[in-house]
Amino acid sequence: xxxxxxxxxxxxxxxxxxxxxxxxxxxxxxxxxxxxxxxxxxxxxxxxxxxxxxxxxxxxxxxxxxxxxxxxxxxxxxxxxxxxxxxxxxxxxxxxxxxxxxxxxxxxxxxxxxxxx
Amino acid sequence: xxxxxxxxxxxxxxxxxxxxxxxxxxxxxxxxxxxxxxxxxxxxxxxxxxxxxxxxxxxxxxxxxxxxxxxxxxxxxxxxxxxxxxxxxxxxxxxxxxxxxxxxxxxxxxxxxxxxx
DNA sequence: TATACATATGAACAAATAAACATATGTTTA
DNA sequence: TAAACATATGTTTATTTGTTCATATGTATA
Numbered sequence: 390x391x392x393x394x395x396x397x398x399x400x401x402x403x404x405x406x407x408x409x410x411x412x413x414x415x416x417x418x419x420x421x422x423x424x425x426x427x428x429x430x431x432x433x434x435x436x437x438x439x440x441x442x443x444x445x446x447x448x449x450x451x452x453x454x455x456x457x458x459x460x461x462x463x464x465x466x467x468x469x470x471x472x473x474x475x476x477x478x479x480x481x482x483x484x485x486x487x488x489x490x491x492x493x494x495x496x497x498x499x500x501x502x503x504x505x506x
Numbered sequence: 507x508x509x510x511x512x513x514x515x516x517x518x519x520x521x522x523x524x525x526x527x528x529x530x531x532x533x534x535x536x537x538x539x540x541x542x543x544x545x546x547x548x549x550x551x552x553x554x555x556x557x558x559x560x561x562x563x564x565x566x567x568x569x570x571x572x573x574x575x576x577x578x579x580x581x582x583x584x585x586x587x588x589x590x591x592x593x594x595x596x597x598x599x600x601x602x603x604x605x606x607x608x609x610x611x612x613x614x615x616x617x618x619x620x621x622x623x
Numbered sequence: 624t625a626t627a628c629a630t631a632t633g634a635a636c637a638a639a640t641a642a643a644c645a646t647a648t649g650t651t652t653a
Numbered sequence: 654t655a656a657a658c659a660t661a662t663g664t665t666t667a668t669t670t671g672t673t674c675a676t677a678t679g680t681a682t683a
Contacts, residue, residue: 548640548641550641550642574642575642575643575644577642577643577644577645578641578642578643581641581642582641596649596650598650598651599649599650599651
């Protein structure tokens with residue numbers, strides 16, 4: 390590469406960088422996005438989410454099903470609740486949890502496709 | 507709830523748990539799925555991925571763009587490579603990275619939709 | 624209203640990991 | 654082939670976070 394080409398190359402890269410920077414969403418949004426994926430990024434939580442793919446479950450069900458302590462399940466459900474990934478309803482002494490919406494199912498399914506490649 | 511109802515309730519829960527257990531993918535797959543999302547679950551990596559949404563970029567571009575050290579970018583790209591989220595090609599001294607496939611874009615987009623609600 | 628059952632919460636500890644710094648590898652060109 | 658540039662890798666450190674144990678809250682029933 391001659392000197393002229395070199396300069397042109399660098400200028401072109403600068404342009405690209407500038408353009409990308411303009412299109413990039415605010416840091417705050419990307420931070421939230423990372424936080425969202427972080428919630429999916431733990432095997433216990435993924436197991437919990439997946440177990441609710443077809444049906445609602447109460448805390449005790451999940452604990453037995455996945456062989457986890459009640460405390461651990463409850464802690465993780467708290468995180469899933471605060472990220473709006475699950476919703477819940479009380480029925481007597483039990484509280485039934487289920488996936489919050491189709492987004493959650495879609496995100497998991499997309500991930501599955503990538504993993505199963 | 508009477509004693510009979512109580513027994514029926516417990517039996518019904520057991521059935522549900524058993525059914526879910528049968529449908530649940532192997533632990534290994536769910537573990538891989540969590541590992542995949544974990545990669546998306548870091549704000550630096552998400553920023554890097556997002557910056558490549560429209561165009562390929564070399565390491566230096568990304569470092570300047572996101573105001574990160576070359577080392578940090580390189581470390582994160584290694585993780586993105588090994589998860590098959592990005593691909594790369596060499597051109598002279600530079601190495602250009604880009605999103606590996608449409609899955610990656612789809613997963614990010616789905617997450618964005620959830621975040622922007 | 625006392626007891627049992629279901630779930631939630633708080634605190635402490637151990638494991639995982641992102642960033643920084645130093646250095647190594649690989650590529651081009653003078 | 655030596656120097657400059659671009660990227661990769663190894664190591665240490667500070668921070669984050671999942672689990673456990675103990676305990677609290679909330680609900681139903683005898």
